[in-house]
Amino acid sequence: MLRHHGSRRGTGFAAWTVVVEGTDVLLVDSGYPGDAEALVASVTATGRSLDDVVAVLVTHAHVDHVGGLAALPDHVPVLSSQGEAAHLRREFLEQLTPTTLATRLWRPRVARWTVDVLRSGGLRDVALPRAAGVETGARLDLPGRPVAVPTPGHTSGHVAWHFPDDGVVASGDAVVTAHPTSARTGAQLLDAMFQHDPAAAEASLAALRGLDADRLFPGHGPPVRWAPPR
Secondary structure: OEEEEEOOOOOOOOEEEEEEEOOEEEEEOOOOHHHHHHHHHHHHOOOOOHHHEEEEEOOOOOHHHHHHHHHOOOOOOEEEEHHHHHHHOOOOOOOOOHHHHHOOOOOHHHHHHHHHHHHOOOOOOOOOOOOEEEOOOOEOOOOOOOEEEEOOOOOOOOEEEEEHHHOEEEEEOOOEOOOOOOOOOOOEOOOHHHOOOHHHHHHOHHHHHOOOOOEEEEOOOOOEEOOOOO
8 A cells, every 4th residue: 555645834845655565664755854743644544653664765865855754763774775875874965055045035936935944844954874775676675565766866866766566656856746836736847946967857757757657656746647747
């Protein structure tokens, strides 16, 4: 069973995926630090508890995707690509800079989003020293048998998580379906200001188009039947 969850503070604000198989629970991403309570509720709504969480898969290391992990026990493995695991451990940092953000604050949507980010704990330190890398392209022995699909661009080590048996891809920020800074809805790339490498983000769409999946669970916005943007 795969379920897509999101915070309710704004359209497309932050989202994560809960996978249940037997008594085991797997999470993909976790929202902001301010989403910790909602994250726990999304697990308990399945009839399971935090003690049943066997691992967390991370698409990328930004605070709006790993902030909720503070609610989980420290022994729960945190997994991503090799490169993004280093990012999670804060061996380096790739994200929107204050200087770039300052040049966009004249846009009302960006200004409102910035306030919401601050309220949600967007400035907290979310380094995860225990983060480990996995082999991309291989099925993992975890609920749903997920596969890490390299989708660099938003960050250099970004991965989407493909669940072939369910026809689902959890895309993180490689593709979203809504974001508070945009009036657009439906499958789309984030604004270039959010991309570490905009050209690579465009190129990564080919990897997503090639997956055997008909449902998209994005990192922002509601799930949709998968129709890749062109």
